[in-house]
Amino acid sequence: MDTLNDTQILDIIKTSLKTGYNYTDYRDLVIDLVAKESTTGNDKSEAMANYTMLNDKRMKRWDKTIKLSESTLTRLANFKGNVTWIVITESWCGDAAHVVPAIAKLAEQSENITLKLVLRDTNDDLMNQFLTNGGKSIPKLIMIDSETGEVLNTFGPRPVAATKLVADYKAKHGMITPEFKEDLQGWYNKDKGQSTIEDLLQMLGV
Numbered sequence: 001m002d003t004l005n006d007t008q009i010l011d012i013i014k015t016s017l018k019t020g021y022n023y024t025d026y027r028d029l030v031i032d033l034v035a036k037e038s039t040t041g042n043d044k045s046e047a048m049a050n051y052t053m054l055n056d057k058r059m060k061r062w063d064k065t066i067k068l069s070e071s072t073l074t075r076l077a078n079f080k081g082n083v084t085w086i087v088i089t090e091s092w093c094g095d096a097a098h099v100v101p102a103i104a105k106l107a108e109q110s111e112n113i114t115l116k117l118v119l120r121d122t123n124d125d126l127m128n129q130f131l132t133n134g135g136k137s138i139p140k141l142i143m144i145d146s147e148t149g150e151v152l153n154t155f156g157p158r159p160v161a162a163t164k165l166v167a168d169y170k171a172k173h174g175m176i177t178p179e180f181k182e183d184l185q186g187w188y189n190k191d192k193g194q195s196t197i198e199d200l201l202q203m204l205g206v
Contacts, residue, residue, distance in 0.1 A: 004129065006150075012126050013144060013149060014149070016086065016125075016126045019118060019119075022116065023107070023108070023115055027059065029091070030055070030056050030059065033049075033091055034053050037053075039051070040052070040090045040092065041090045041091070049092075051091075051093075052091040052092050054094075055092065055093070058098060059097050062102070062193060065192065066101055066192060068105060072197060075206040076109055076204075077110075078206045079112055079204045081112055082112050082145070083114070083152065083204075084146045085107060085114070085142070086117075086142045087103060087115065087116070087140070088123065088130070088140040088141075089119065089139040095138070095157050095158055096157075099139050099158065101193065102193030102194075102197055103141060103200065106201075120136060127140070132156070138156070139156050140156040141155040141156050143203060153203050159191075159196045160195070160199055162187060162188070162195065165183075165184065165187060
């Protein structure tokens with residue numbers, strides 16, 4: 001893959017933003033897909049549609065239950081920058097169902113953060129600039145300066161604590177098993193979005 005210069009990457013980001021969803025519209029999209037027994041992404045199989053249905057339930061739960069502490073709100077109020085968070089995602093992605101609602105909860109509390117969600121399979125040029133260990137792992141958050149378009153940082157596909165769990169398991173067992181995926185879901189349920197929120201606050205420097 002050719003290495004692109006900053007101007008070329010900025011053009012790709014601008015193009016992707018034109019198709020971006022705010023969080024409310026993204027949730028409406030997922031709800032509509034569930035009603036149609038469909039999914040985002042290139043793979044429209046029944047299995048992927050079922051994942052989308054499951055993830056809609058997860059996101060609905062997190063939308064209601066993820067809480068921001070007074071400490072979190074204070075730290076967020078100290079952020080004086082002006083950034084756009086572009087999140088590459090798909091409705092079938094299990095990690096995204098847990099992570100994206102936490103991202104949205106934080107973004108909606110700050111006038112200095114604009115959140116846009118874009119779909120991976122229709123934004124291949126963007127995804128290819130922000131791979132994780134060479135793979136198209138999602139969700140992937142790209143933080144850019146809203147004034148200059150400069151890429152400031154990235155986050156994802158998982159919070160640091162969950163990334164370590166996955167890495168440790170792979171190191172010991174050589175691969176991710178269905179049993180581990182269930183354990184990871186349990187970790188997300190216990191964590192309640194707080195690790196994602198902490199990682200993002202640190203990324204903002206507050």
